[in-house]
Amino acid sequence: MRNQEPERLRTERDGIGEIDLPADAYYGIHTSRAVRNFPFSGYRLHPAFIRAFAQVKQACAKTNALLGHLSGERGQAIMDACAEIAGGAFHDQIVVDPFQGGAGTSTNMNFNEVIAARAAERLGGDRGDRELVNPLRHVNMHQSTNDVFPTALRVAATDLLMELERAVASLQESLQRKETEFRDVVKVGRTELTDAVPMTLGMSFGAFAEAVSRDRWRIFKCRERIKRVNLGGTAIGTGLGAPRDYVLAVAGNLAAITGLPVSRAENLLDATQNADVFVEVSGMLKACAANLLKIGSDLRLLSSGPAAGLGEITLPPIQAGSSIMAGKVNPVMPEAVTQAALRVMGNDQTIALAAGLGQLELNHLLPLITHSLLESMTLLTASCLGLADNCVRGIEARPDRCRAHVEQSAALATVLVPVLGYDAVEKLVADARRNGTPIPAHMVEAGVAPADTVERLFSPRQLCKLGFTPGEYEEVNTP
Incomplete structure (x- = not known):
C-alpha cells in the first residue's frame, strides 16, 4: 500500500488562538472555526444566495473604489474576485452551514476570507496574505454582517421569485390548454367526495388554472415587498462606521451590478431589525403551496384506479410504480409536489416564528429565515415545472368513463x-x-x-x- 503524502497545511491566527488549515483552501481561520462550531445540518448555502452575496460584496468594493476609500488595484482585484464567485467559481469554498449563530457573521467571514484570498492571488500574492488583501480591513470595508446578509437575501429572493413566476406561468398555461382540450367531456361534479351536479372536465382544469393565475399575480407583487435594502446601514441601520457618500451610493451600485430594481430603504433601522416582509412573502408562497396541494390531490383522485377508482383521467406513466406489482403506475408527480408543498407550509411557520423572535435592533435568526425562504422558492419552482411538464401536459381524458359515471x-x-x-x-x-x-x-x-x-x-x-x-x-x- 502506498504511503499517502501528508496534507500541506498553513497556520492562521486570530484573537482566540491559531488553527492549521489546508494550504490550498481559500477560506481562513474564521470560516474554519464556524465549520467546527456548527456542523448541524450538512446543508450548503443556496447557490442563489452565494451569487447574491458576492454581488453585494462587489457593489461595496466598487463604491469604496470609486470614492477613493480602496486603492484602485486592490479594489479592482476584490471586485474581480467577487464577480468570479457570482459567476459560479469557488462555491466549493463557501463551506459554512446555513444553521449558524451570530446572525450570519460566519457566512460573511467565509466570503470575506475567500474574496481576500482570491484577490491576493490576482495581485500576484499568496492565499492568506492578509497584508496584501485583508478580509476585514479591505473586503469588509464600511460593512457589517447586519447589512450585507439581509441585502443578499433580498437580492437572491428577487432572482428566485422571477424564476418562480415563470414556472407558475408555465403551469397556468398547461392547465389552460387542458381546459380547452376537455371542454366537451361531461363528468360528475362532486362535493364532499359524493356526486353533486354534472359539469365538464374542462371546467375542472379551468378552475385549477384560475387558482394558479392568482399565484402568478401574488408572486409578481412579492418582488415589490423586498426591493428595499438596508445596505449602508452597517450594524443597526445608523450607518455608523461608514462615510456618508458611501451610504448614499452603495445601493445604486448594487442595482447596476445585479440588474435588479433594488434601492436603499428609507428607514435603514427598520429594514435591519424587522423581518415582517419575509413573513409576507412566505405567506404568498404558502398560498401557492396550498393550491399545488389541492391540484395534486384532485389529480390523484380523478386518476385513481384506474379500474377500481374514479379513473376519469389518465396521468402520463413516467416511471414504474412498484417493485413487485408488475404494470402498476403511481401518480408520483402529484405525490412529489404534495410533499414539496407541505415543506413550504412548514417553512412558512418557521419564518413567522423566526421573524417574531428577533430582538431589539437585529434579528439574530436571519440565517434560518434565509434558508427556509429560499428553499421554499426553489421547491415551488421545481414543483410547478415538474407538474406542468411531466404531468399536466400528458394528461388524457377518459370520456367514456366520465359519461358512464354521469349516467349512473x-x-x-x-x-x-x-x-x-x-x-x-x-x-x-x-x-x-x-x-x-x-x-x-x-x-x-x-x-x-x-x-x-x-x-x-x-x-x-x-x-x-x-x-x-x-x-x-x-x-x-x-x-
Whole structure:
C-alpha cells in the first residue's frame, strides 16, 4: 500500500488562538472555526444566495473604489474576485452551514476570507496574505454582517421569485390548454367526495388554472415587498462606521451590478431589525403551496384506479410504480409536489416564528429565515415545472368513463329541480335506480322529455352556461 503524502497545511491566527488549515483552501481561520462550531445540518448555502452575496460584496468594493476609500488595484482585484464567485467559481469554498449563530457573521467571514484570498492571488500574492488583501480591513470595508446578509437575501429572493413566476406561468398555461382540450367531456361534479351536479372536465382544469393565475399575480407583487435594502446601514441601520457618500451610493451600485430594481430603504433601522416582509412573502408562497396541494390531490383522485377508482383521467406513466406489482403506475408527480408543498407550509411557520423572535435592533435568526425562504422558492419552482411538464401536459381524458359515471349518478337529475321541484326529481331518481336505468334513458321512457331535449339538457354547452332561462324546459313534463 502506498504511503499517502501528508496534507500541506498553513497556520492562521486570530484573537482566540491559531488553527492549521489546508494550504490550498481559500477560506481562513474564521470560516474554519464556524465549520467546527456548527456542523448541524450538512446543508450548503443556496447557490442563489452565494451569487447574491458576492454581488453585494462587489457593489461595496466598487463604491469604496470609486470614492477613493480602496486603492484602485486592490479594489479592482476584490471586485474581480467577487464577480468570479457570482459567476459560479469557488462555491466549493463557501463551506459554512446555513444553521449558524451570530446572525450570519460566519457566512460573511467565509466570503470575506475567500474574496481576500482570491484577490491576493490576482495581485500576484499568496492565499492568506492578509497584508496584501485583508478580509476585514479591505473586503469588509464600511460593512457589517447586519447589512450585507439581509441585502443578499433580498437580492437572491428577487432572482428566485422571477424564476418562480415563470414556472407558475408555465403551469397556468398547461392547465389552460387542458381546459380547452376537455371542454366537451361531461363528468360528475362532486362535493364532499359524493356526486353533486354534472359539469365538464374542462371546467375542472379551468378552475385549477384560475387558482394558479392568482399565484402568478401574488408572486409578481412579492418582488415589490423586498426591493428595499438596508445596505449602508452597517450594524443597526445608523450607518455608523461608514462615510456618508458611501451610504448614499452603495445601493445604486448594487442595482447596476445585479440588474435588479433594488434601492436603499428609507428607514435603514427598520429594514435591519424587522423581518415582517419575509413573513409576507412566505405567506404568498404558502398560498401557492396550498393550491399545488389541492391540484395534486384532485389529480390523484380523478386518476385513481384506474379500474377500481374514479379513473376519469389518465396521468402520463413516467416511471414504474412498484417493485413487485408488475404494470402498476403511481401518480408520483402529484405525490412529489404534495410533499414539496407541505415543506413550504412548514417553512412558512418557521419564518413567522423566526421573524417574531428577533430582538431589539437585529434579528439574530436571519440565517434560518434565509434558508427556509429560499428553499421554499426553489421547491415551488421545481414543483410547478415538474407538474406542468411531466404531468399536466400528458394528461388524457377518459370520456367514456366520465359519461358512464354521469349516467349512473343522480347528479344529472339536479338539472330538473328548477322546473319539476325537489320532491318530483327525488322520485324520478328513485324510480330510475329501482329499474336499473340511467337517468337520461328513464326520463325518455317515463315521458318526462323527448330524447332530443334530454340530450340538449345534458350537453356540454348547456352545462357550461351560467344559469338557465325558463324556455329551456318547455318540453319537460312531470313524471
